[in-house]
Amino acid sequence: MNVRNSVALVVGVTGMAGLSLAKALKQPDCLGGPWKVYGAARRSADGWFPSSILDGFITFDAVNSADTHDKLLPLVQEVTHLFWVTFQFVGDEEANITVNKTMLLNVLTVLKSSPSSSLIHITLQTGTKHYMGPVHDPVLSTKLICHEPPFHENMPRLPYPNFYYVLEDLVTSYAPSVTYSIHRSSIIIGMSPRSAHNVLMKLAVYAAICHHLGLPFRYPGNKYTWEHFCDMTDAGVLAKQHVWAAVTEDAKNQAFNCTNGDVFTWKSMWMLLSEVFNVKFVELNDKEEFDLVELMRDKGEIWDLIVEEYGLHKTKLEEIASFEATVPVLRFQFQHVSSMNKSKDYGFFEYADTFKSIRFWVAKLREMKLIPVYKH
Incomplete structure (x- = not known):
């Protein structure tokens, strides 16, 4: 006690x-x-x-x-x-x-x-x-x-x-x-419209706009991160x-x-995100420049329409999705991986399956009416 x-x-x-x-x-x-x-x-x-x-x-x-x-x-x-x-x-x-x-x-x-x-x-x-x-x-x-x-x-x-x-x-x-x-x-990865670096929320918003406009859900990173490990x-x-x-x-x-204790490639992550966000998976085309920041610059009104159509909690695109902060993370030229050995040496053994985490938090974002639920 x-x-x-x-x-x-x-x-x-x-x-x-x-x-x-x-x-x-x-x-x-x-x-x-x-x-x-x-x-x-x-x-x-x-x-x-x-x-x-x-x-x-x-x-x-x-x-x-x-x-x-x-x-x-x-x-x-x-x-x-x-x-x-x-x-x-x-x-x-x-x-x-x-x-x-x-x-x-x-x-x-x-x-x-x-x-x-x-x-x-x-x-x-x-x-x-x-x-x-x-x-x-x-x-x-x-x-x-x-x-x-x-x-x-x-x-x-x-x-x-x-x-x-x-x-x-x-x-x-x-x-x-x-x-x-x-x-x-x-x-x-978690749930909040108030986090400046909520990558999952930003990618969910990007996918929802692609879904709404019929745009391809393209990966905004480089070939290195597409193929190499991240955590x-x-x-x-x-x-x-x-x-x-x-x-x-x-x-x-x-x-x-x-960290969760496992690793993934962004290619495998993009396959999962395409599935959970109900958009078609698109292979990386690294021969063609793709500027996500520029694409999303004028999409505030589109997000407002999505919020209205699906009865979502009222958020503004510029407040929940700083794509300028996300894109550099997807364009590193090194593997973004940390060791958890010290934590384990000191007695901390918690871990998570990252793909299961993604599914869990996407469900939470929908449950809290922050991103759309699509009817198949």
Whole structure:
């Protein structure tokens, strides 16, 4: 039995990782439980979000120190674990560093401001950009040299600015009074219209527009990724790793990769996606340029029509589908694969079948009325 009550603050609760994390923490058999769970986000939860899984929902802007202070001060004596699963992409990597450091620092400043602070652990969500450099920076992304895959946790930092590095340094600066864990996921698959990098949602939207307009569902990547290995991270596996590291003594003050434990080629993935999204599979034609970003640039009104026709939760294309962020991931010239050996060495054995995960989360997206269900 816990001497101290476990109270979680999940910042970024409306994202893929945050939603799965809140659900995991409220399971009756969750490690370290029973948990009281507060969820926080910039915007209020609306129709699609199951707010009943939380003990309290807080809306605040973490970039604003005064707003952060006002909203979080009442929780200072309660919160034992901070689960940080949010980020903002605002421009080049230096701008990303500034905004993301400001957000986390504002939250930690409040939670540690009182002598009666109860905070004992921080889990920090990052990703494989740790091993690749700032792949979305408009200038630096064209000249990066990344580590040789499979990526493993003791690889040295790359000589590029990276907001993941800055956030790691920030949480480690609170040790030893607060322990921490770092979670480096691959491409996350889950359910949320609020995640800037929800690849599955974006591909589902792209497929729905192709279905509606009678366009071919073409692969927007290159021949290398079509034929070579990649991995993914089920949001449920990621959530379990966050909780496990937060309450397992040996896992404290460590960084862990988090993937499903299997690999796939994008050709095989495209076959599966074509099936689950009810569109015809199209072989890669790498002789012909295909610009998905340009194709989708003027499709906002088409998405509005699809939302109306199928009675979907009202979303705007520009808010749920940043194709500019997805296309580079499908055009790597290296295998996007991480090792899970360290996690297993420390006692974390969760895994997922990626193709089963895709089917599961597509069903969830339909159940939550975020993407269409087609009648055969």
